[in-house]
Amino acid sequence: MKKILLLAIFLNFAFAKAQTELPQLSLRNIKGKKIDVQELSKDRPVVFSFWATWCTPCMRELDAIKEHYSEKQEEFGFEVIAVATDDSRTKPRVKTEAMGRNWPYEILLDTKNEIIRSLGNPQIPLTLIVKNNKIVYRHSSFTPGAELELFEEFKKHLN
Numbered sequence: 001m002k003k004i005l006l007l008a009i010f011l012n013f014a015f016a017k018a019q020t021e022l023p024q025l026s027l028r029n030i031k032g033k034k035i036d037v038q039e040l041s042k043d044r045p046v047v048f049s050f051w052a053t054w055c056t057p058c059m060r061e062l063d064a065i066k067e068h069y070s071e072k073q074e075e076f077g078f079e080v081i082a083v084a085t086d087d088s089r090t091k092p093r094v095k096t097e098a099m100g101r102n103w104p105y106e107i108l109l110d111t112k113n114e115i116i117r118s119l120g121n122p123q124i125p126l127t128l129i130v131k132n133n134k135i136v137y138r139h140s141s142f143t144p145g146a147e148l149e150l151f152e153e154f155k156k157h158l159n
Contacts, residue, residue, distance in 0.1 A: 022038065023114060023118040041130040041131055042133075045158065047128070048127070049125065050125065051083070051084060053084070059097075060144075062103060062105070064144065064147045066102075069104055070104070080106075086111065091111050
């Protein structure tokens with residue numbers, strides 16, 4: 001009985017940690033450069049948008065953010081890291097899609113879904129605001145206007 005209780009406590013702790021932090025790992029961007037995920041949000045908030053080439057709401061969300069992106073970057077340093085969750089079959093379409101849509105974001109490839117699994121396998125689109133590797137805001141799905149809420153939430157975490 002003690003072993004089961006200890007296992008349950010451990011799993012609850014591991015799940016809680018997975019829900020509040022991104023894992024320590026490196027992913028490659030679409031240019032092939034290895035990027036340390038934890039370094040991206042060091043001392044500042046960053047938006048992580050999880051998407052896939054086959055996910056229409058994901059594309060609509062990233063397009064909606066793009067409409068205001070340069071203005072919000074200038075205004076308060078808004079930054080998006082778009083994490084493609086495409087597997088090895090659809091991975092070749094990621095670069096084509098991102099470049100074709102002229103997205104100004106850093107595009108990372110998470111073909112093994114390591115980050116999504118660490119978050120408990122949520123559905124995409126998934127948008128997080130992460131600061132010092134801590135998840136401070138989480139939103140899933142997309143409806144028009146959600147990007148405006150995202151900008152407001154981002155501003156709350158600047159200090």
